[in-house]
Amino acid sequence: MAILIKGGRVIDPAQNLDARRDLLLEGDKIVALEADITAPAGARVIPAEGKIVTPGLIDMHVHLREPGYEQKETIATGTRAAAAGGFTAVACMANTNPVADSASVITFIKEKARQEGVVRVYPVGALSKGLEGKEIAEIGELAAAGAVAISDDGHPVMNALVMRHALEYAKMFNLPVISHCEDTDLANEGLMHEGILSTILGLRGIPAAAEEVMVARDLILAEITGGRLHLAHVSTAGSVRLLKEARMRGVKVTAEVTPHHLCLTDELVQSYDTSTKVNPPLRPADHVAAVVAALAAGEIDAIASDHAPHADEDKDVEYDYAPFGMVGLETAVPLVVTELILPGKLTWLQAIRAWTVNPAWILNVPGGNLAPGGVADVTIIDPELEKEVNVNEFYSLGHNSPLHGRKLKGWPVATIVGGRIVMEQGKVIED
Structure with missing residues (x-):
């Protein structure tokens, strides 16, 4: 019709x-x-x-949880959430059970999406076997099966040699390596951004440096390998500065930011509402202003929800024990419109670019424009x-x-x- x-x-x-x-x-x-x-x-x-x-919106960072964690989300429910939120395509991360580190899991996700999904689903394969960060996965096999990127998202790759090899190997298949930039030693099992507010609330803090140290490392590795690095959920002013400097040197790097890191601050944690517990954590206003400015300037390429659903009982616990993550597919657009576009901090063109042509280009997937024939x-x-x-x-x-x-x-x-x-x-x- x-x-x-x-x-x-x-x-x-x-x-x-x-x-x-x-x-x-x-x-x-x-x-x-x-x-x-x-x-x-x-x-x-x-x-x-x-x-x-607009061209169909593309969310290049979601967790659909299937296979293995269907009590949190399924491909059926997650793609319906995406459709409700205005998204025509999503890229789903590899931290499933079994981990998406083999062609069989990638094939399962694609077939399940074909049968039960209502939007396009692009699987992201694991960077390392079992998300353990010790040995790179069979990247060529994942690419052949239909993975559009590789990532251990949710788990930082602490071993720099493994990350170097992943960048080198993925380069052969023109796949971006999506990096969850976090130094777990510096993060030190923290719960929120480290600052005055974490001290007042009595919650262990995660310093901005925990992200920035790994951003710096991965930019250096991308520079020496020539691999395609994509920085997931950038959230600090220091990360923005490092990203800008690397681009000036010609490093092949792209980056995304979430609606919650663009629009919300760590002040929300005062409620002890566990839905505010995310990784990287919500940041103070100065960091928020830095990522908004970077997005407006085109230094950050994409807006991605990092949609991370959890079962109600998992989040209905003390702040210390709750898992990280918040849902975002169904509220991403109106949150950005309300907090950024209507106040004039971001134009419609800038926001739509970050949800359409840029993620389509980064992942090399169809769509992203309204040209006849597309x-x-x-x-x-x-x-x-x-x-x-x-x-x-x-x-x-x-x-x-x-x-x-x-x-x-x-x-x-x-x-x-x-x-x-x-x-x-x-x-x-x-x-």
């Missing part, structure tokens, strides 16, 4: 386009993007006046729609969000994947 999206404000950073346009989809392809298109016979017309029409993945956002976050209405099995009860503006109202509407007005559409 043809779909005509009529009269929307089309923002396509890949074409440097921000203008009123009509968009015509037929089958699984984009066929026209013009000022005025007459609807073909039998086409579904979606009025989009006052709405933002895949018919589209997101429509209502910048005026205001709703209250209710974690009990999430499609995700995880309810661990500190945003519950908060009013946010700028919600996605339609998600189209391969020419099929999978979400409309906040409701996921089942076949």
